Amino acid sequence: MNNLGLRHLTAFLLLSVNTWKDCRKREISVYGTLGPGLFGLFLTIAAGGTDLVYFAGFFIGLLFLGFSLLPQGAAGAGDAFVLLSLGALLPWDSVLASLTAALLISAFCCLFLITVKHRSRKADIPFLPFLLAGYLLSHFAFFWKA
Numbered sequence: 001m002n003n004l005g006l007r008h009l010t011a012f013l014l015l016s017v018n019t020w021k022d023c024r025k026r027e028i029s030v031y032g033t034l035g036p037g038l039f040g041l042f043l044t045i046a047a048g049g050t051d052l053v054y055f056a057g058f059f060i061g062l063l064f065l066g067f068s069l070l071p072q073g074a075a076g077a078g079d080a081f082v083l084l085s086l087g088a089l090l091p092w093d094s095v096l097a098s099l100t101a102a103l104l105i106s107a108f109c110c111l112f113l114i115t116v117k118h119r120s121r122k123a124d125i126p127f128l129p130f131l132l133a134g135y136l137l138s139h140f141a142f143f144w145k146a
Contacts, residue, residue: 028078102134
C-alpha cells in the first residue's frame with residue numbers, strides 16, 4: 001500500500017470511528033482524534049520533509065476551530081479536531097472537497113428536517129456522519145480504483 005492509500009485508510013477509519021461515537025454519545029474523543037493526525041504528520045515528515053500540500057489542509061481545520069470558539073457557534077470543537085487531523089492526513093483539496101460535500105449534504109438534510117419533519121432550526125444534529133458521507137462521496141473515484 002502506498003503512502004496516499006495509507007493516508008486515506010487512516011482518514012476513513014478516523015471518520016468511521018468518530019462518526020459512531022458522535023451518533024451514540026454526542027461526543028468526540030480529542031485524544032483518539034489527534035492520534036491519526038500525528039500519524040499523518042509523521043508520514044509527511046518520513047516521506048521527505050515538509051510537504052505544504054498536507055500542511056495547508058491543517059489550516060482548514062484551524063479555521064473551523066475558530067468558528068467553534070465563537071459565541072453560540074454551531075460547530076463543535078470535536079468536529080474541528082477531526083478536520084485538523086484530516087488536514088494532517090490528506091491534501092488540502094481533499095479536505096476542502098470533503099467539507100464542501102458535507103456542508104451541502106447537511107444543508108439538504110436540515111432543510112428536509114425543517115420542512116417535512118417540522119423540527120426546530122436549533123435542533124442538535126451530529127456533523128460527523130455528514131463529513132463521512134462527504135468524504136466518501138468526494139473520494140468515490142479513489143476508492144473505486146483501489
